Amino acid sequence: MRNNNLLGISNTEAKKRLKLFGLNELTVRIKTTTLKKLINQFKDINVLILLGAAFISITVCFYNNHLDELTEAYVLLGIVILNGMIGFIQEYKSEKALEALERLVSPRSRVIRAGKECLIDAKDLVPGDIMILSEGDKISADSLLIDDNELKSEESALTGESVPVHKTSYKKLDISSSLCRLSNPIYKNFGTIDNEYKLFTGTIISSGSAKALVIRTGMDTSFGQIANLTATTEKDQSPLQKELKSIGYFVGKLTFIISSILFLVGIIFQGQSIVNSLMFAVAVAVAAVPEGLPATVTIALAIGVQKMAKKNAIIKQLSSVETLGSTTVICSDKTGTLTQNQMTVRKAYLPTGYTLSFNGTGYNPKGEIHIVNHNQKPRLNKSHPILPSLKSVNTIQETYIKDIHKMMGIITHCNDAKLVRNGETWSILGDPTEGALLTAASKSGIDTNNIRKLKDFPFDSIRKRMSTIIHTKQKGYELYVKGAPDSIIEKCTHILKNDKIHKITTKDIKDIIENNNSMAESALRVLGVAYKPLVKDKLEDKESLENALVFVGLIGMIDPPRPEVKEAVNMCHKAGIRTIIITGDYGKTALAIAKDLKIVTNKNAKVITGKELDELKKQELKKILKDNKEIIFARVSPEHKLIIVDILKDLGEIVAVTGDGVNDAPALKRADIGVSMGITGTDVSKEAANMVLTDDSFASIVEAIKEGRTIYKNLRKFVWYIFSCNIGELITVFSAILLKIPAPLTAVLILAIDLGTDVLPALALGLDPDEPGIMNNRPRDPAERIMIKPFVLRFVYMGSIIGVIVVSTYIFDLFNSGWRWGEPVLDNVHLHASTLAFVLLVIIQMVNAFNARSEIYSVFRLKTNYYLWGAVTVSFTLVLGFINIPIIQDLIGSISLSIKELIILFIISLIVVFIEEIRKLMIARKKKS
DSSP states (O other): OOGGGOOOOOHHHHHHHHHHHOOSSOOOOOOOOHHHHHHHTTOSHHHHHHHHHHHHHHHHHHHTTOGGGHHHHHHHHHHHHHHHHHHHHHHHHHHHHHHHHHHHTOOEEEEEETTEEEEEEGGGOOTTOEEEEETTOBOOSEEEEEEEEEEEEEOHHHHSOOSOEEOOOOTTOOTTSOTTOTTSHHHHSGGGSOGGGEEOTTOEEEEEEEEEEEEEOGGGSHHHHTGGGGOOOOOOOOHHHHHHHHHHHHHHHHHHHHHHHHHHHHHHTSOOOHHHHHHHHHHHHHHHOOTTHHHHHHHHHHHHHHHHHHTTEEESOTHHHHHHTTOOEEEEOSTTTTBOSOOEEEEEEOTTSEEEEEOOOTTOOOOOEEEEETTSOGGGOOOEEOOTTOOSOOHHHHHHHHHHHHHHHHHHHSOOOEEEEETTEEEEESOHHHHHHHHHHHHHTOOOTTOEEEEEEOOOTTTOEEEEEEEETTTEEEEEEEEOHHHHHTTEEEEEETTEEEEOOHHHHHHHHHHHHHHHHTTEEEEEEEEEEOOTTOOSOHHHHTSSEEEEEEEEEEOOBOTTHHHHHHHHHHTTOEEEEEOSSOHHHHHHHHHHTTSOOOTTOEEEEHHHHHHSOHHHHHHHHHHOSSEEEESOOHHHHHHHHHHHHHTTOOEEEEEOSGGGHHHHHHSSEEEEETTTOOHHHHHHOSEEESSOOHHHHHHHHHHHHHHHHHHHHHHHHHHHHHHHHHHHHHHHHHHTOOOSOOHHHHHHHIIIIIHHHHHHHTTOOOOTTTTSSOOOOTTOOSSOHHHHHHHHHHHHHHHHHHHHHHHHHHHHTTOOTTSOOOHHHHHHHHHHHHHHHHHHHHHHHHHTTOSSSOGGGSOOOHHHHHHHHHHHHHHHHHHHSHHHHHHHTOOOOOHHHHHHHHHHHTHHHHHHHHHHHHHHHHHHO
16 A cells, blocks of 8 residues: 555645535534524513513503603613613624634644645545544544554544544555545445444544545534534533622512512502603612623623633633633643744764754754764864765764664654745644654755655553654664653663664663753753664564664754743742643753743752652642642653642642643543643644643733633623612612602613613723733632622722712702702703703713722723723713703703713712722722731
8 A cells, every 4th residue: 555646636626525515514503593692682680670661661651641651661662672782782793703713723634635735624624635643633524544553543422432443444445546536436335334444523533643535524424414413502601600690680689679669659658650650660670770781791701702812812611711810720731832842953862972963943954963972082072064975984984874874764754744845934744843853854964765664653641652663675674763761761672883783781771861861951852762673574563562672862852941931930920820840751851941931949849750650649649739839740641640630629729731632631621721732732632621722832821811810800890880880870769769859860861871881881891901910919719709798898888979979969959950848840950950960970980980990909000991981982972962962852851961060070970089099098008007
């Protein structure tokens, strides 16, 4: 079977087939219709109270033939409907935005098209595509295996069985035939082929690698045929949303009871008409009900998620936003998260005493390799570049060149990556480590094309090795091996020196370990390489093959720390967030990186290896994690990572864990916040995670935590704002009853206030910039409720102040117009005083929005919130329209006010800022003392 005959289909043919077969998507997902979404806006108990009041009012007016009193009822109904429409539009926009974010983490497939490997969106797969698969990949289309290396597939999504199923290539397939043509019988007869040769949509590659021919896509796949399983599942509500929904129900029920009592009191004891009593009861209901609060929370969370996406952190669940802000420990991988994930080989060690030094950066194969012989006398100890046609050398040099040749052959062919040139830049398809090895081999100029690769035994986290069976005309069959130095050394019985195989000695092992440690302490990641001659009839037994190896050398590569990580780590220290490195890499390498990034500052920082973890009891490890703040776990398996996460959670920590491999999925699921890598992460890790990093950087995790804290703070801000404003309205209305004066506000005016002040400023507060020192405090307790006593007292006292100021101004205007207590109020006098109270309440609530921006910091110390200024401007413009446009004046019952009166009202409204600033000043002084 010759794999180089697999050229795949052309891009032009792919476009044709995409039109013919459609996108590779399941289209049976049950979606909520637009009409149902609109109706859902009016299911909230608070909205139902208002709608019920409006319809009852209209019915009573028609029954009593009081058509002149219908205006208020119609306006009330119109504003409720308008409020529902605003909620519907915002929810629709939020849903579309979240769908866009989901597309950012949609699966990708590595395919061969027109003879070239490329990455495409899985939805663009078509029958005839050839997929290249490796461990951790999620299968995106029903396919036929045409080439495999120790492949196993986890098919629990289809069968319910979690045990991986061994898969093998379809032997009856003529790979040199018109494989990709749709006329090939294989497409028609796919259903008759045994499952051991097939891969199914939604299943996962648990180990091995393969090439597979796509046969069926979209609704024609195995998942498409059982598409009823894809019905929409309900989205989880965050604890905050549940709490606010509960509060909303409580307020709604309480409001209904109070309004009903007031309605009966108005008719029985005050002798008012049914319509007047009903409208007054409605006014009280409107003043008390926080309309659309749950919807506002959802919108604010969705907006926050979009902001996080712009900072390279894609949140898959809204509920995760709250948890992020409570994170106390980040368990971070090293490679690609703390480092740049762009490996560059810097050194290689040969047992003969030669050291290779590599120049160049990244994956550009241009660069020089210099050789230093540490066994020569100093005067002869000079370096020179390797040349591809190096022939005019003495015998000693010829033999070490053969050793180098062997090393380059191993790192080239025991490798699954590809170097790709895009103009002047180079990138890789595959693992960054393997890409760095290919780059290093290319720099040597040594030709290894005469080596034919026959079979791979892929890397796994248990063996920590990868093996490849190759064949050359000169040497016959050989096994090439690369992996963690300790896992290589323990399998070596011989060593290669000057092209001769020797029995490995204790001194040899000591030298290897010393060189390995020296490289690791320089922050180099080190791999060991080895080989073994094979007998042709013993090529399949992996366990016996990877024994009695011949050690060839060490390769040291650098993955430099990301420049932005150091500041992020510093931010974690200030925020009371502990950072623990959990890596499969060598301990000394991890420690060097940790010291460079200031993750550890103690010279005696504890480094625990996977072997040591196996020997520790749970209670011992628990004590170590509790007592040692600076700790590194090295050479650990994904299973170890899960154990560490479990113990940290037992200690009461809120844990964020990074992962990219298929075996990381359990730890990602177990963590409070599972963080998958968007670039190097497997489909399985992305699916198990709560958050996906589009840049794989640790700094993005810290930014997401900061954003999570900010979002939670902002949620508290607009909750405080809405409740303080509603209490102000409620006190204004109730004061009229207690003082036996005409009502300052009608139901229509209160709804106009809510529409003009609650919606836009509340949303703007949801976009408030972070407060000073938001990352200087310890994480909040996730069990803490939002409606704690100090929080409630603060919005009650502010709401009370608002109510007192509005009622006092209203009464003052009545007296100033000649009214005296107990006398009837003239219509024009009441209209002016009522308009004055209406406008003052709007302005004072807009000013109060600036009070809501911080519980402790002066509003003058905070960053500018341009959204809030915009919301205030729009709200004030609406109010001017409400009191100056004749048709609206008639609808809501208002009159125009002079500029002088507006200025006076603005000055009065500043009282709430003055009072709040004094409170914040007292808090600041108390903290200093």
